[in-house]
Amino acid sequence: xxxxxxxxxxxxxxxxxxxxxxxxxxxxxxxxxxxxxxxxxxxxxxxxxxxxxxxxxxxxxxxxxxxxxxxxxxxxxxxxxxxxxxxxxxxxxxxxxxxxxxxxxxxxxxxxxxxxxxxxxxxxxxxxxxxxxxxxxxxxxxxxxxxxxxxxxxxxxxxxxxxxxxxxxxxxxxxxxxxxxxxxxxxxxxxxxxxxxxx
Numbered sequence: 001x002x003x004x005x006x007x008x009x010x011x012x013x014x015x016x017x018x019x020x021x022x023x024x025x026x027x028x029x030x031x032x033x034x035x036x037x038x039x040x041x042x043x044x045x046x047x048x049x050x051x052x053x054x055x056x057x058x059x060x061x062x063x064x065x066x067x068x069x070x071x072x073x074x075x076x077x078x079x080x081x082x083x084x085x086x087x088x089x090x091x092x093x094x095x096x097x098x099x100x101x102x103x104x105x106x107x108x109x110x111x112x113x114x115x116x117x118x119x120x121x122x123x124x125x126x127x128x129x130x131x132x133x134x135x136x137x138x139x140x141x142x143x144x145x146x147x148x149x150x151x152x153x154x155x156x157x158x159x160x161x162x163x164x165x166x167x168x169x170x171x172x173x174x175x176x177x178x179x180x181x182x183x184x185x186x187x188x189x190x191x192x193x194x195x196x197x198x199x
Contacts, residue, residue: 018056021046026067030109034064034121034130064117065129071113072133077103083144090195092148093160094188096141100164101184104171111172115165152195163187 024045028037039060043053057063082095104111114137117130138161145160146153163184171180 016048016052016056021048021056022063022066022070025063026070026113027109029064029067029117030071030111030113034060034117034123034126061123061125061129064126068114068117068130068133072137075103075108075113076137079140079144083141083148085147087148089145089149089152089156090188090192092145093156093191094185096160097163097167097184097188098181101167101171101177101180104168105175105177105180110174111168112164115168116172119165119169156191159191163191 025042028042028045037060039050039053042060042063043050046053048056053063057066077096077099079096082099083092087095100112114130114133118127118134121127121130138157141160142153142157145156149156166187167180167184170183175183
């Protein structure tokens, strides 16, 4: 009797997908924050060993910065549509707060990854990366608001950024989406009333 052992061909190992790894890292950083994650946590979630991690991303801080950039690019608010030229300032600010409230409770990690990162990461370098992204967001919002009402752009931007920080914190703390939307509406009404009286 001739026993022939049939050996199947081994499949090639699955290639490392850097974009997929970055997406997983973004979700983790957004959900748990920078300080709560170790490199071991990240390599386990991504599915690579530490040498491959450092070869692909350089460091935890660099990965975090890339994740912030990906968040801004893919999950950031569409300011061109929200603050379209010709939109009355009060309407534009109301749109901005409403869309922010929606984004901060959209089903993924709650709150704004950039705002929460800038709020207080113990690692000074990571915190500075988040603050830089927040400064860029503020500059973009100010630029769009200035197209609507240059005279009130500074105060309107301050109001919008302060309100968005509060909405993000409330979402992070578990406020339901409907209540967060109500808070955004109340904040928008307050700004509109102040605008009518003259800022």
